Amino acid sequence: MSAAEPQYTPLQQRTIGGHNLIGGLSRVYHCNFYNSYLQMTVLLTQGMGEHQPERLLTDSITVLVQLLKQRGYTVADLLQEFAYCGFGLLQSIDDKTWITPRSHYSEAICIHGKPSKSCYFTTGYLQGLMDKMVVETECKMLGASMDQFVVQDKALQLENYLQRDFELRLDIPKRFAFTGCQQFNTSVDEDQIITQLQTLPLYGKNAPEGNGLIEAFGAVLTNHFADYYNRISYETYSALRQIGIPEEDSKEMFIQAGHICAFNTFGRIMSSPEWYQLIAPMCSSREDWLHAMVAVINVLGWGIYRIEKIVAEKEFIVRVYNSYEGIGYRRIYPPAADRNISFLAMGATLGLIHLLWKVDIRDKPSLTQEFYVQQFNNPNNSYSVEQTHAIAAGDDYDRLVISKFY
Template sequence: MTPSPEYRHGLTFINGLSHVYHCNHYNAHLQMSVLLGEGVEEGFDPRTLLKTAAADLTAWLRRRGNGNRELLAEFTYCGFGTFKQTGPQLITTPNSHYAQSTYAHGRPEKGCYFNAGFLQGLARRNVTETACRHEGAEIDTFEVGAALPEPAEPFIGDPALSTPPPRFEFDGCDVAVSPVDEDKIVSTVATLPLYGKPAAAQGDGLIPAFGVVLANHYADYYNRISYETYSRMVAAGVPREMAREAFVQCGHVCAFNTFGGIMESPEWYGLVQPMCNSVEDWVHGMVAVINVLGWGTWRVEKLVPGHELVIRIYNSYEGVGYRRLYPQADEKQLSFLALGAVRGLAHLFWKIDIRERPGLDENFYFSVFNSPEGYWQVEQTHAIAAGDDYDRIVTTR
């Protein structure tokens, strides 16, 4: 059975859970950032967190009537790849999203924790990755072990969603109306086949698009692994700014690879670029595309080319997700992905000029895009996590 996404106020739901598109580079960099939490607190194992966060979501879905067949179909539809039973207790992933990219702060290591956790939630047994492409294996292999107890419910609430205001029609907005047709962009991009196809349909369960490999991932997974690690880092004495930046940088990587890839793609030049007369229009066009990704509803509040960009986000998946997992926060700078992505959006236009189609690769990222020269500052002034009506991100140079 093919999952049926439901779209509400900037978020995408599948089987009751919020899903967001992210690329293989973001997922690999985020996983590396979580692993930085190793050793900050006695008894905290980030590798276990990466697995159990996935297992708990699978168990949550299973307890609501989804069988293994439906959940395996969802795994493939969301672009994570495919599983294959190769022995009584052995499972492989012939095609795997998490095998597409790796970021390592040390030597490469096994990296398909999400896949192992997803299987663990299905089987209700411990699942261990025994071979990984990132360590040179030909295929990722998982061994099913001892039975595990049923996990507790991972969530404390389900916050209500707000109705986002129309573009340019909210207090504080001082941006001139743009000729970019957001409704047309949203409706067109929403029809693209951004889902994984099973082998029965001549597919490999992956979503190659815009020069990256996407996954329609679980927002709750991202939020749990990020905030659990961040909170332990801070509790252990790591300065908040340093701990935060480890996760903000993931959004910066995402902007470079995903936003940049989109704006260099034939689809962009066929649909969006003809609407654009200025760099401001390119910003509005990219924000319109972002509003198809399940990240919430983005609105441009202020835009001074080369100097300042202010973005409001209604129903941000990070803010809504934080309140689903935790009580109201006493700090505001918690939408790590959005902080990095808004800074990255500014860098794409005014640190480099994506309109010149410079060609994006890892060397260009480190030597130019992420170099200290011309780096923009970014701050979050409003946060759904802290009780505000929206997230507000300000980036300046």
């Protein structure tokens, strides 16, 4: 740790500019459905050129764990944080053998495809913990009683990919501080929603008190590393483009992950007892539900979302200040030439509009995979999304325009 670098207190989360920081690294809440689909998307690139998706999924978290150790984290801190952030229980059997009796990536990840060893994240986390190569040797998905990992003798030499400085913006406009927003007439109190949600126990507990999972809103959540998502997404997108996959098709794979995230995470939040107890009483229209859900998003660490425009059933415009994708992109890469680059935000905002103006989540539909395919993801009564501004490309914020298909 350099003399200029501060000492970080493990598990001490602070929120700055819409980012939830632990150990100085941005953390974002995402559900098992998003984690599953995104990992599957990355793995689909196996055998494409020199791209190695399994190593990407593994080593991208190793670098971040090593960075935490440089900032003063101990092994005990990292084991506690693994559970606190919802990744499960990580325990050692001997000097070379580790197990996860409960694990997000073994129990909640196998939604698509056949069961297989899939704990790339856990493997990479252990690599950072031990500073050596680790392999997954047994998997609950394949019938083992628990996941098992073995530490190899081979040392690791990985480069920190967070090489660029890019600061969070702190002068974020207040709600409705845009031309034309004065017509928004809502009783939704964003500050109250944020205060209420911050009291919920959205963290996992280590053994023996807990199982290391965050089970809430009918899903299994993680308080994940934003830089991990950014690294695996943008490196995979770049690999797809390099082998000649059309730009639109390459982007759609990741936008779809955000769309699925909205359906499962936002849909379950807006169907939950917590929503109907704390938030729904503020809402009398679909527009109110939109305002309320944006308030919820502003607790997730994704940045600060601001509604710029609503023309019901026609057009919706959302700005995102300090979007975790935009900030993360600038900390890893030079400025982008492309503005349609915040894939999660694009898919999530599109999915949110679909939840309210395509299927109407207020009717409490059953959020099954069949319903997603038959209703939520068909072209009838659908919308499109375009990103006009991007932090990754040098703009002050991300700006997303969701428009009705005609």
